[in-house]
Amino acid sequence: MKKQDNYLSMPVVHQQVAGIDIGSQFHVVAVGDDPKQHVQQFGVSTKELFRLAQWLTDNQVKHVALEATGGYERALVNVLQETGFDVLVTSGANTKNYRRFKSDTSDAIHIRTLHSLGLLPPIFLPDEFSTLIRPLVRLRRSLVEDAADYIRRIQKALRAGNVRLDTVLTDTNSVSGLRVIAAICQGEEDPVKLAALVDSGCKKKPTEIIELLRGNWNRAMRFEVRSNYRLYVNLQAEIAGLDKELDQHFTDHTKGLDQPATVADPTKGRQKLRQSRNTPRLPIEQYAHKLLGVDLSNIPGFGRDALLTFMAEVGEAITKFHSAKAFAKWLGFTPNNKASGGKVLSRKTLKNKSTLPNTFRMVANSLGNMKKPNPMAAFFQRIAYRAGRIKAITATARKLAVVVYKMLTREEAYEPTKLMRDVAQVKQQQIRQMKKKLVKFGITGADLGLFTNLGVA
Template identity: 30%
Template sequence: MSRRSKAVDLPILNARAAAIDIGARFHVVAVPSELCTEPLQTFQAFTRDLHRMAYWLSALGITTVAMESTGVYWIPVYEVLEDAGLEVIVTNAREARAVPGRKSDIKDAQWLQRLHACGLLRASFRPGREIAALRAYLRLRERHLDYAAAHIQHMQKALTFMNLHLHHVVSDVTGATGLRIVRAIIAVERDTKVLARMRDLRCKATHEVIEAALQGNYQPEHVFALQQALELYDFYQRQVEQCDRQIEQVLTRLAAQSPAPTAPLPKPRHRTKQPNAVDFDTRPLLHQITGTDLTQIHGIGPYLALRLVSECGTDLSRWPSAKHFTSWLSLSPGFKISGGKVLSSRTRRSSNPVAAHLRLAAVTVGRTDTALGAFYRRLAGRLGKAKAVTATARKIAVLFYNTMRYGADYKDPGADYYEAAYRDRVVKQLQRRAANFGFRLEAIEGSRGLVRPGDRNGTRQGFEFMKANQDTWPLATMARLLKVSRSGFHAWNQRRPSAHAQQDMDLLARIRAIYARSHGTYGMPRIHATLARQGIHVGRKRVARLMLEAGLRGVSRRRWVKNHAASTWGTTGSGSGAAPLPS
């Protein structure tokens, strides 16, 4: 007799849960079968049918609705159901793709409704209406900037066709000098002297260089292409200005709804204007909205702070911890384990715009003399720049989360503090490893390292140390500990001695010869005088420096003076060097 196993159903957590399979032309809605005789309904994608769908769900007593983020077709459905007072969650299609049996729109809706009723779906982050509007304006603005950048390339291409090297002698074709000259060319100005006089005072290229670069082959079809590209660039710049007005209005409304911050707005760390930034000051408005100044965090400027607020909102309690937040940004390591073995720890790919902006900020902060910059450089030398960028971006994201969630104040300890802390960690690890082998490490008293702060020749000494020990230790490790660059070491190693260095070598050979003839007794004054008698006139400090580097030191006799107080011969004063009194 065969025994049939009874299927065990999952507990129902949301009895009034519905699900919608989103489509381009129609939507399939599934509700619990206990609520009506026809639990499956199909509605067209027209706005009237969407309102009818919302009314039908409200009449059945539905409290929560789940849907997949299919393209952009879910956005009008989400907004209509949200206005109807329903709780709507948008789930990732990757988490609900295991539909048993053949795939169809009806089965997708039923499977999604079952998962949602059992509480197995996680809601994707969706900001409030005002923040969502701010995000839409900023994304549209960035799209306009991308289109404008494409037309800048079209202008450069048209200039190349006419053999005009304007974009090679000025840093930006769309700058003050570049736009004046391009507009003059379109206005049929061909005199290179007149065009060169349009140079801005801040332009580094001279009049002669600009005049030579503007001698080209002006063909009408290429001038027409240049005109078209310039007109399209100007058009998108006007669209960007209109977006700025809308962004300012949204920020003003959000600031009016926020309480006044307790602390005053600090002074800006940088006064330079960022390229492609909005044309108004966002710091006071963001300080009013968030209650803190996000630009005090290294790597976060006014525009990046605006992008972070527009994408993440002001309430970061949706993420329980900073680890959840960085995982949402796809900046944390992966965690794929099977059979007790780590299959992969690679960071998953993501199209999150916030992660892209944070990575750009990490590259910028890696060149600063800050704790974050030191962290980036240490990881870049050990793991490579790609992983260092991701790790530094994650640190900036954690600082942003702690500032927004808990109001933590960011104070940069500096690169020296970070390097000292890192050195302490390395020393402790070495001490533990030495103790495991039965050894004990002791610090050398008075040792400050090979490359001393403020030492003029410290970098060269570091390079010499790396060259002597490159077969023993990795260059990256020695460069990080000595605080020198690997590229600088390779350049120094391949560089031929300069004329001044060659003169130092010849002079040092003469100094060694004089020092040897004096049986190691001559110091700097006597050697300098001997060189002068030989017709070699050099500075005293140069002789002292070469002798110090070569380890040459003269021998001087001790000077004895009469000690009248002790009535004996000895050193000045009544120190321990005095001879005893006669008996």
């Protein structure tokens, strides 16, 4: 008699479950444990995906589990969600350790079995609107990086001809820098005329600027600069068109939504956001305020770029995380401790392919450079003094994530005074530690050169 598997005696959590093994050429679907009767293969075309959904409906399936496989599952997930199935997408690491033999059919059956027993943890899936704008936001970031690369190529070509525009200006991508490059592309090579295009606020003297812009021109150099500049201008035009498309999506999605009732005047108390050349030209802070109910732009350093990335990667689905700690762990800001036998084997953080963790880190880094005092910058400086700047960036990014989570889940505005209480608690903690050390080593006020006692016994 064949020995019965132990997992078959476990309690079933989900009834009417299907497991799907995702592939690039076809999908294998299992609605039962019999490979001959309960498993079927479907193609990847739109017609086949809807036929797959109809087959699941005919078999009275309600819950569907599948693995995330680098994007091949997205079209199927959309079809299944539109059809009304409860879809769970899990990481491949959650299923591989349970398999005893490898085949597409066995994978589908194992995925179905694990989900029916409630053993598959889901990965985070954003809401429908975030899924819609995410490719556009990521495309925008890619275009900005490509545009910066063409500026670097122009710098390299000019440097080869000893036209040191990068020495004259700190940022070649500034208004003065682009003005000089445009003049060069139009055929201007006179260093005096090029120097006149540089803003008067430049720290270098006019004579020095003229000498730095006096180059050794040749035909190949001129062609390279013009070609790269044309590509840069085209990319800027594409970015502007992409901003209009995003603006239209946000307008359509927020149409009919009122401002949060908690704020009479949405512009009152809102900080003026700093804008650079690559900052999105759409009022993302207003759209995010309507959709989220709170104004995240009041957090120091949380500008339009950070807001746009947050709306594309998480959006209104932050409530899928059961706590602020879970949200911070998903972002990779907490150590994923693995211990055995009382010994810590690993403290590596979880990997996250989203661009949101890097966005939080950039905001944290900007907080460390702020001169205007605020509680978040004070927290950064305190951690940096004790553990270094790199750890301070991660710690501040985690604190930012916790603040954002609490603001959204509690529907509370940003209150710096609440963070100031933390500073007061730290001060009291430091005082208690100092008193303990004074008692431990028997130090008195006289030892410290004070005329009065410190009140320590």
